[in-house]
Amino acid sequence: MSPHTDDVALSTTAERAAVVQAAGAQPDKDWVIVTRGLKREYDMGGEIVRALRGVDLAIRRNEYVAIMGPSGSGKSTFMNLIGCLDTPNAGEYWLSGELVSQKNDDELARVRNKEIGFVFQTFNLLPRASALHNVELPLVYAGIGSAERKERAMEALTKVQLDNRATHRPNELSGGQRQRVAIARALVNRPSILLADEPTGNLDSTTSEEIMKVFENLAETGQTVIMVTHEPDIAAHARRVVVLRDGLIASDERKENFTSKLGL
Amino acid sequence: MPFLESVRLALNTIRVQKLKSFFTLLGVMIGVMFLIAVVSIVQGMSNYVENDFAAKIIGVNTFTFRRRPNFNPNTTDDQWREFQRRPRIYAADVELVRSVQPVGNTSAIVNQSFIYASTIYARPRQAQVIATEASYFDIKKLNITSGRAFTAQEVSAGAKVIVIGTDIVERQFGELDPLGRQLRIGGMPYTVIGILEKQGSVFGFSLDRQAIVPWTTPVSRLIQPRGDLQSMIVQGPTREVMQDGIESAREVMRGVRHLPPGKVDNFALETEDSALAFFDGLKKQMIVFGTALPAIGLVVGAMVIMNIMLVAVAERTREIGIRKALGAKRSDILSQFLIEASTLSVIGAAIGIALGLAAAKVVSMLTPLPAAVAPWSIGMALVLGAGVGIVAGVYPASRAARLDPIAALRQE
Numbered sequence: 085m086s087p088h089t090d091d092v093a094l095s096t097t098a099e100r101a102a103v104v105q106a107a108g109a110q111p112d113k114d115w116v117i118v119t120r121g122l123k124r125e126y127d128m129g130g131e132i133v134r135a136l137r138g139v140d141l142a143i144r145r146n147e148y149v150a151i152m153g154p155s156g157s158g159k160s161t162f163m164n165l166i167g168c169l170d171t172p173n174a175g176e177y178w179l180s181g182e183l184v185s186q187k188n189d190d191e192l193a194r195v196r197n198k199e200i201g202f203v204f205q206t207f208n209l210l211p212r213a214s215a216l217h218n219v220e221l222p223l224v225y226a227g228i229g230s231a232e233r234k235e236r237a238m239e240a241l242t243k244v245q246l247d248n249r250a251t252h253r254p255n256e257l258s259g260g261q262r263q264r265v266a267i268a269r270a271l272v273n274r275p276s277i278l279l280a281d282e283p284t285g286n287l288d289s290t291t292s293e294e295i296m297k298v299f300e301n302l303a304e305t306g307q308t309v310i311m312v313t314h315e316p317d318i319a320a321h322a323r324r325v326v327v328l329r330d331g332l333i334a335s336d337e338r339k340e341n342f343t344s345k346l347g348l
Numbered sequence: 349m350p351f352l353e354s355v356r357l358a359l360n361t362i363r364v365q366k367l368k369s370f371f372t373l374l375g376v377m378i379g380v381m382f383l384i385a386v387v388s389i390v391q392g393m394s395n396y397v398e399n400d401f402a403a404k405i406i407g408v409n410t411f412t413f414r415r416r417p418n419f420n421p422n423t424t425d426d427q428w429r430e431f432q433r434r435p436r437i438y439a440a441d442v443e444l445v446r447s448v449q450p451v452g453n454t455s456a457i458v459n460q461s462f463i464y465a466s467t468i469y470a471r472p473r474q475a476q477v478i479a480t481e482a483s484y485f486d487i488k489k490l491n492i493t494s495g496r497a498f499t500a501q502e503v504s505a506g507a508k509v510i511v512i513g514t515d516i517v518e519r520q521f522g523e524l525d526p527l528g529r530q531l532r533i534g535g536m537p538y539t540v541i542g543i544l545e546k547q548g549s550v551f552g553f554s555l556d557r558q559a560i561v562p563w564t565t566p567v568s569r570l571i572q573p574r575g576d577l578q579s580m581i582v583q584g585p586t587r588e589v590m591q592d593g594i595e596s597a598r599e600v601m602r603g604v605r606h607l608p609p610g611k612v613d614n615f616a617l618e619t620e621d622s623a624l625a626f627f628d629g630l631k632k633q634m635i636v637f638g639t640a641l642p643a644i645g646l647v648v649g650a651m652v653i654m655n656i657m658l659v660a661v662a663e664r665t666r667e668i669g670i671r672k673a674l675g676a677k678r679s680d681i682l683s684q685f686l687i688e689a690s691t692l693s694v695i696g697a698a699i700g701i702a703l704g705l706a707a708a709k710v711v712s713m714l715t716p717l718p719a720a721v722a723p724w725s726i727g728m729a730l731v732l733g734a735g736v737g738i739v740a741g742v743y744p745a746s747r748a749a750r751l752d753p754i755a756a757l758r759q760e
């Protein structure tokens with residue numbers, strides 16, 4: 085039994101309101117992500133683009149969330165903020181009970197390294213490095229010794245069934261394989277959240293299914309997964325769907341029938 | 349990121365772009381090459397001057413009393429005119445200086461010049477003729493391998509005897525035994541009575557072309573037509589006694605020439621120090637000249653490396669974005685590029701060292717300049733190489749480190 089079955093009946097809107105209300109207060113440890121009034125604006129030569137206009141969101145540990153919305157609604161901007169690649173203009177962001185929205189560059193680098201695994205639409209692998217070395221990178225910046233690094237990177241590659249491609253360079257791999265290497269890299273440092281911004285956007289439909297299976301298996305084993313997607317059938321894999329529109333949350337629904345769909 | 353990881357990464361980059369790296373390194377390579385070559389040659393020269401030259405040419409604990417200094421770098425026209433006006437030195441002056449020398453100091457009159465020496469067996473050739481006294485052999489530690497030196501009696505008698513170096517033996521007598529045979533110096537016949545031990549050469553100048561005769565013989569007139577004396581060499585048992593001798597000589601000469609206090613000496617008392625000072629000056633000039641070129645090379649090298657690193661940062665913006673997204677701190681990126689730049693230039697320096705050593709070797713083989721490698725110069729070249737890399741890398745590396753991860757990732 086999943087720990088969430090009790091909550092299934094609860095409305096996510098009510099939940100959110102409860103968690104997100106008290107600005108400045110530290111949220112319960114069980115909420116891995118809490119954002120309060122998150123804003124991000126871009127100054128385009130005098131014209132202000134409001135990409136996010138105050139996003140309140142709370143995500144529990146072990147949740148599998150899909151983020152949807154039309155193009156330009158702020159999905160990537162939001163992912164970059166919770167991935168600590170970017171900092172908000174206003175609002176709070178708590179990650180695993182830690183306020184990260186006010187951290188400096190180096191602290192954010194540490195959070196990205198330890199807490200976050202990011203999977204990109206364009207894979208973002210180092211072209212000249214082998215699959216194994218690509219997967220090792222987060223461990224290099226975590227200061228882990230070469231032998232342990234290799235072992236853990238190999239382990240992560242095995243999880244995505246690419247242990248037999250460890251010495252291949254990205255250009256010697258198919259798109260699906262590249263994305264699996266990227267997933268292995270995102271997982272290798274055992275992050276508390278796995279973020280994916282349109283991970284299947286560059287893949288054909290069969291390969292997309294393959295990659296979605298990987299995410300689904302990870303979610304089943306208890307990995308917190310947040311994924312941006314345009315496609316409803318991909319979002320259908322997730323247990324909760326958040327829709328953004330014009331930089332605000334338009335809807336936030338947990339699927340009642342989700343557990344039955346998984347056959348639990 | 350660990351240091352070795354960064355070096356490995358840098359080597360990888362260099363391996364991938366061999367040709368580009370080579371051109372990047374050219375400046376540093378040439379700079380270091382010249383540096384090593386020049387330092388080796390200067391070092392070899394000064395080793396030689398300090399160890400061999402002073403003892404062989406000047407003599408240990410000696411000073412020379414003469415009309416004008418022998419080792420005087422950069423003589424000005426005014427100085428030269430003053431030298432010309434100086435009174436000549438005559439036998440009476442020499443005797444006076446000799447009379448005030450401390451006990452234990454030995455001395456010898458020396459008139460020397462290059463004069464043609466000839467025999468009936470060979471073409472005339474120039475010899476370094478030294479017209480002197482019997483004590484000269486002791487002062488200069490000259491050993492006789494066959495025959496003998498001339499004696500004080502022969503000097504007072506004006507005997508036309510001669511002691512010659514091995515070069516003269518070979519050239520003028522060939523296979524013949526020169527002892528007892530005639531050697532003409534400036535046309536005047538001398539009888540060979542001794543042969544000097546082979547001494548080798550200093551800066552390509554053979555010391556075995558010496559021909560030593562009593563100063564009382566007619567050759568002195570050829571060297572000093574006015575009948576004055578060229579110089580007197582004085583040797584003390586110790587440095588201190590020699591210094592005493594110099595002071596006494598100065599005092600008595602200033603007295604006899606009525607020089608008021610404040611007026612400079614109108615004669616020269618030279619020690620090996622003045623010769624060494626002369627060479628020190630020469631050495632400094634060589635180092636200034638010899639390091640200006642490498643310095644330019646290194647500056648150019650630094651600029652090239654900086655440029656290449658800026659290009660590398662621009663080309664690898666996405667890589668930097670990826671690394672930052674995976675948790676690389678500013679310092680990680682900074683050190684990655686700094687280490688890359690200095691690995692590049694240290695490799696350039698290492699190649700430059702090898703080339704410089706080879707160049708020094710070639711110079712010492714083809715010219716009389718001896719070359720000796722100074723170990724410190726190799727260390728310095730490596731440090732300099734790393735320094736050039738770091739200096740050249742700072743700006744590009746800090747630009748890389750400051751990149752915004754999202755903007756960097758977005759770059760194609």
Ligand SMILES: Nc1ncnc2c1ncn2[C@@H]1O[C@H](COP(=O)(O)OP(=O)(O)OP(=O)(O)O)[C@@H](O)[C@H]1O
Binds near residue numbers: 127128157160161
């Ligand atoms: N670096 C930027 N500079 C200026 N404006 C930006 C920047 N990044 C995003 N924006 C703007 O912010 C808004 C949200 O962009 P964002 O990339 O988050 O949208 P998205 O929901 O991910 O869209 P898509 O589905 O097309 O990927 C857009 O209007 C976009 O033009």
Ligand SMILES: [Mg+2]
Binds near residue numbers: 159160161281
């Ligand atoms: Mg997007």
